[in-house]
Amino acid sequence: MSGKIDTPQAIRGTQDIFGAEAEAFAHVVETFERVRKLYRFRRVETPVFEKTAVFSRSLGETTDVVSKEMYSFEDRGGESLTLRPEFTAGLARAYITDGWKQYAPLKIATHGPLFRYERPQKGRYRQFHQIDAEVIGAAEPQADVELLVMADQLLNELGIAEGVTLQLNTLGDGDSREAWRSALVEYFRDHVISLSEDSQDRLERNPLRILDSKDPRDRPFVADAPKIDQFLSGEAQDFFGAVTSGLDAAGVRWNRMDSLVRGLDYYRHTAFEFVTDRLGAQGTVLGGGRYDGLMEALGGPMTPAVGWAAGIERLAMLVGEREEPVTDVIVVVEDDAAMAEGVAAVSRLRRSGTSAELFASGSPRKRFDKAVKQGAKAILAYSIREGEVASRIKAEDNLADRIEAALAD
């Protein structure tokens, strides 16, 4: 009896993933690993925590992520550290501090946990997991296209492309984006009293966000708001044109979504999201864009880059629960006098590459039934007949032969 010691609870918004859900999670990661190798993206690992400045400088001080969602703390040396809320900033830091410029253009992929202090809900956790792909040091629209085509292939290989659509936009280069932003602020300021409270607040913090407000009060003004297209430079238009024609050439379907903006300050030019209506309020399955200004914000050389990230939990929800694979062989010891034979057999089977489990505890009479009930491709039972250890295999012939061979080694 554990008595009066109360068990510490798991941290809010964290999850213990098990069984069919864990299989779905693993399937997403395995599929990503396979696809990323097809596109020759190199695997990298970076720390789950960084100096706080890595994120605050990259994402923008006024973004929600930086202003209220970071898990920041001081270490024993008094340094402010932060559990990574996203991958890109840390990867950019690594690119600069580890001299990865020598490998540019560099295609990299990673996956792992991220942390954001948010109210948990469907598809949103405080510790969540993403897969991530970046192309750093490539200014060409072909890099954007390659990334998008890879994302599209991933969703197809996961079997969840149905009902997921690619929404694509351009934010233009830095100057285009600024001009557009100023025009939006000016426009919305004229209607500020009619906007929702949230959007009035956004006008100060993040005016682009008003464009994808869900509030019906904002809709009419959003419809007539200045469009990015009016502010795009010639180069920005050409760039976006090259991305869309590349997608068309690769056979990837997309929708122009001129109200699509991304939350973080570092985005330029291409911005995109793969969205679905099958995940409740969290429609975005995979999102990203080009962040040509980020490296400089971190004190590095001007370095063009593009990338995306996708939530593993969200992808796994779309994949659905996956069956855990059935055991090849269950070895049943029906009499403890045959224990040594059972232990030997299960060891040999596993060494031969056959998955095997040993059922040798609890009531001897019920062990075989438990094996039948759990299910296995074959059951190998050891019992005592007339004082001798006797074995019996219940399996299809070809598998029975394989078991015999493994045991004979």
Add this chain to the structure above:
RNA sequence: GCGACCGUAGCUCAGUUGGUUAGAGCGCCGGUUUGUGGUACCGGAGGUCGGGGGUUCGAGACCCCUCGGUCGCCCCA
């Protein structure tokens, strides 16, 4: 940070307008039965009813606080 709903055995749940020692199914453990076999029966372990306070003669049921879950808002993957 805001809102709504929810919280009874390991799991899924029941528990009548507040009324004795809180139940079922599944699972688990043991026994009997069957014996090339996923049977049936019997028995057992396991709950301070998320936690704390309050109302009441009496609270799993009502009230407050708190923690957690779920789903929205916000934000995002």
